[in-house]
Amino acid sequence: MQLIHFPYTKSNNRLLVLDYIRRNENCSRAEIAKAFGFSRSTVSLLVEKLLQNNMVKEMGLGASTAEGGRKGTNLAFNYQSYSVIGVDVTNSSVLCVLTDLAGQVLKKVSLPPVLDVSLCAQKIVNFYQECNHNESPILGIGVSVPSIVDHTKSIVIDAPSLGWKSVNFKAELKKYIPIPIFINNDVDSAALGEHWIGKGASTDHFFYLSIGTGIGSAIISDGRLVPGFQYSAGEIGYFVDKEDLDHDNTYKFGKFGSFEHKVIHLLQEYKEKRSLEKDLVIDVSIALANVISLLNPERVIIGGQKSNQLMEIMDSIRTYIKRFSPLQTTIEKASLNHKASSIGVISYVIEKSFYHILVEKGGIPIGK
Structure with missing residues (x-):
């Protein structure tokens, strides 16, 4: 399970202590004091508040200190508190x-x-x-x-x-x-779900592509979601190519993007008639190769309702991507599915x- 980032500043001592306990299972008050340079009394007050709120629980006595001092009581994050x-x-x-x-x-x-x-x-x-x-x-x-x-x-x-x-x-x-x-x-x-308890839990750098009713994507970099200006990063459905310029395809408010419309149509043709497979492979390959070259993700994770259809032709897509981009990445199916x-x-x-x-x-x- 990947740990969720808590937004805190140094003045938010209670949140700092809770986050430390969450990241360091069975730690003691003395360890917390040493980690942050707090006094023992300050840590005791902060931990007491967390115990009262049921966010932290005591787990029994820990090991003796190196100097042979009294054993401290271990603390653990209470995942059932809320x-x-x-x-x-x-x-x-x-x-x-x-x-x-x-x-x-x-x-x-x-x-x-x-x-x-x-x-x-x-x-x-x-x-x-x-x-x-x-x-x-x-x-x-x-x-x-x-x-x-x-x-x-x-x-x-x-x-x-x-x-x-x-x-x-x-x-x-x-x-x-x-x-x-x-x-x-x-x-x-x-993407946040996959990063928390799914296929992205073991990496802090991945690109998530969703194929369903439409197409969308999300970027996880340094363990955090990249929102973009106006929270619009990852709108891959609006990718364009020369064909869109030739046909004067433009975005209209409330309509799907041209790349999204094209890929969903090709997927439908592939599912029903097993036709236009090469067109589908090339369009998706070019898009992913550009993404991989731009972002250098460790993984590309494919999710959404129609991800299984895309995974059927993934070997061909991987082959094209190797031609288009020199960067190495792993492409795999998401694990959380509809959840x-x-x-x-x-x-x-x-x-x-x-x-x-x-x-x-x-x-x-x-x-x-």
Whole structure:
């Protein structure tokens, strides 16, 4: 499991200590004091608050110190202290998942698609209310959507497959849900999921390509998602080539990009007639070769509903990529499948919400 990055500064001592305990299982108060140069009394006060909030648990006595001093009590991160809800909204389903802080699924419900904004929000509210009787308080809710998302205003800018434009989905949920709510792009969320507990857990540098109703991508660099200016990095569906210029293909608001439209069409032809395979291989190969040359990822991870179709011709794609780019990379299929976005948006919630709880709220649980 890849550790989620907590956003902290040196003044956020409680978050610093919690993150250290999470990264160093069965550590002592003395080790924490030494790591940060804190006094023993300061560490004791910080740990006491974390124990009160059930975020940390004591694990018994550790080893004696090198000087033969008294054994300290070991501390461990409590992955059951909170639960988190992740929701993946698509035009084929609304997948709702409840997990603990380690990503272990506690409850999962797949609902029929709901394209009406208010009705979709109500389905998520119903799931929240069902889960709110859970033993662990709910830390927050994350919703992934197939759209560029303005994170400063929580606006779903343009989701063609849902028919949503300029929708403040967070505001719809906030009418009924009092805990933190975060909206994130579906492909970004899927990449975060793979980085947390999937195929990307062992690397901090990978490119995630999603093939489904449309095409999207996300970039993980130095262990972090690259959002881009205006949170739009990874919009690979709008890649263009000379053919687009020749045919005067231009982007129109609310429409799929030209590369996206082309590849989805070729995939459909390949699936139904086993035709146009070479065209599909070349188009995808050129796109990935350019990405690999530009970003130098350790891996390219292929996910989404139609990833299996693309993996059928991956040997041919790899051959072309070796011709087009001198850089070496591993290309493999994602492991979380349909759960990737709902699990990934949970990791996004965890990263954002711990700062809210430990710093802004002073360590007060805000779940139930």
